[in-house]
Amino acid sequence: MGFDFSLTDEHKMVQDTVHKLVRQFDSQHVEFRRQIFKEQVYPEALWKAFCDAGLMGCVIPEEYGGNGMGLLAMTLAFETLNSYGFGSPLFVITAMDATCILNHGSEELKQRFLPKIAQGELKLCYAHTEPDAGSNVFNTQTVAKREGDEYVISGQKVFITAPDICDYMLVVTRTSSFEDAVKAGNKSYGLSLFVVDLKSPGIEMQMLPLMGLEGSKQFALFFDNLRVPAENLVGEENLGAKIIFDSLNPERILAAGMAVGMVELMLQRATSYARERKVFGGKPIGAYQSISHPLAEVKIQQEAARLLTYRSAWAFDQGMPADVVGNYSNMAKLTSADNAIKAVDQAIETLGGYGFSEEYEIIHFWATARVLKTAPITREMILNFVAEHNLKLPRSY
Numbered sequence: 001m002g003f004d005f006s007l008t009d010e011h012k013m014v015q016d017t018v019h020k021l022v023r024q025f026d027s028q029h030v031e032f033r034r035q036i037f038k039e040q041v042y043p044e045a046l047w048k049a050f051c052d053a054g055l056m057g058c059v060i061p062e063e064y065g066g067n068g069m070g071l072l073a074m075t076l077a078f079e080t081l082n083s084y085g086f087g088s089p090l091f092v093i094t095a096m097d098a099t100c101i102l103n104h105g106s107e108e109l110k111q112r113f114l115p116k117i118a119q120g121e122l123k124l125c126y127a128h129t130e131p132d133a134g135s136n137v138f139n140t141q142t143v144a145k146r147e148g149d150e151y152v153i154s155g156q157k158v159f160i161t162a163p164d165i166c167d168y169m170l171v172v173t174r175t176s177s178f179e180d181a182v183k184a185g186n187k188s189y190g191l192s193l194f195v196v197d198l199k200s201p202g203i204e205m206q207m208l209p210l211m212g213l214e215g216s217k218q219f220a221l222f223f224d225n226l227r228v229p230a231e232n233l234v235g236e237e238n239l240g241a242k243i244i245f246d247s248l249n250p251e252r253i254l255a256a257g258m259a260v261g262m263v264e265l266m267l268q269r270a271t272s273y274a275r276e277r278k279v280f281g282g283k284p285i286g287a288y289q290s291i292s293h294p295l296a297e298v299k300i301q302q303e304a305a306r307l308l309t310y311r312s313a314w315a316f317d318q319g320m321p322a323d324v325v326g327n328y329s330n331m332a333k334l335t336s337a338d339n340a341i342k343a344v345d346q347a348i349e350t351l352g353g354y355g356f357s358e359e360y361e362i363i364h365f366w367a368t369a370r371v372l373k374t375a376p377i378t379r380e381m382i383l384n385f386v387a388e389h390n391l392k393l394p395r396s397y
């Protein structure tokens with residue numbers, strides 16, 4: 001059988017569902033945007049509509065209350081939502097935790113969390129970054145120690161998105177020292193992942209004055225003797241590095257979908273303006289190649305980024321090994337994030353001074369596009385990965 005790049009009827013239905021659900025709120029779009037950009041709050045009505053339509057359930061099989069349509073379906077839904085400027089990291093972080101619990105959690109954890117996630121009843125966030133462990137997760141210092149039928153977690157995390165509004169959090173900890181792991185010749189040994197109830201005593205949150213992921217807030221978290229039931233361990237103790245990519249790959253794929261949706265929005269806003277705006281009489285500015293060619297370049301890169309994004313989601317859905325999915329999802333994230341920066345920049349260029357006006361809602365996306373170059377993984381770490389794993393070049397670090 002040859003290649004088939006067409007979307008299935010089911011996939012088209014998913015896109016259509018999102019168009020309809022966003023349009024049903026037409027009269028509230030202005031208010032939603034005010035909440036997202038001014039209050040850093042994501043409208044609960046949009047979260048609920050997305051989940052009620054079964055779209056969070058795409059990454060969860062039917063036996064756990066989802067619809068099992070897969071990450072590609074969720075990516076298409078999320079891309080479409082972002083093409084209206086209504087994406088939120090909430091969907092990404094909840095879905096990435098769900099895929100990790102699904103693939104590595106105990107049966108009890110799956111039964112406890114997945115049906116509620118599929119229904120939109122639970123929101124989850126993800127905490128890996130620490131002051132000295134961002135690109136280098138192996139430098140994680142947050143410690144989890146077993147005490148009877150609990151683990152006691154102490155340490156800190158930084159830049160964590162949305163713990164203030166989430167119910168649970170997947171936390172990366174160290175259950176064996178890095179030095180021991182290095183001595184044993186396996187520096188990835190010693191990490192463990194836990195699902196933590198955010199209402200537990202022992203968690204302090206400090207909001208960070210950060211821009212970029214509008215509609216959500218970021219926090220520094222401090223864990224002081226935070227007690228977690230042992231059954232909340234996801235996967236095996238010390239072997240967290242083996243399973244972490246079943247969260248990180250979906251995160252990168254959905255982040256790529258977010259960028260692709262944002263580019264669509266920027267192209268729509270720039271081209272509709274360029275078709276109308278006349279500066280020297282006669283033809284509109286869209287006829288000037290200084291305006292049209294950069295937009296055409298963004299469009300070409302958009303198609304490339306979209307293909308990479310769908311391919312990586314498809315690879316995940318096929319159950320391909322995490323390193324193979326990682327390869328595609330890294331390439332998708334880099335390509336789509338680079339193009340999102342160009343797209344916002346060129347949309348601003350097209351609108352001239354109006355590009356900076358809040359009314360046209362382009363400048364708001366500048367920081368988000370730029371964040372996607374840095375998070376969830378930096379552009380440099382992706383280039384390192386591709387150089388090492390695809391090109392077999394030696395590491396510099």
Ligand SMILES: Cc1cc2nc3c(=O)[nH]c(=O)nc-3n(C[C@H](O)[C@H](O)[C@H](O)COP(=O)(O)OP(=O)(O)OC[C@H]3O[C@@H](n4cnc5c(N)ncnc54)[C@H](O)[C@@H]3O)c2cc1C
Binds near residue numbers: 093131211379384397
């Ligand atoms: C808005 C926002 C939301 C976030 N939300 C979350 C969240 O919910 N949960 C979470 O866990 N984290 C979150 N993060 C953290 C994010 O994942 C990290 O900021 C990112 O992975 C980079 O880590 P760092 O900031 O520690 O940078 P560092 O690792 O200190 O890197 C600094 C710079 O050095 C470069 N660099 C480092 N090592 C190398 C190398 N070997 N070769 C080449 N260059 C290198 C990096 O590419 C980067 O440019 C968020 C960040 C932001 C900005």
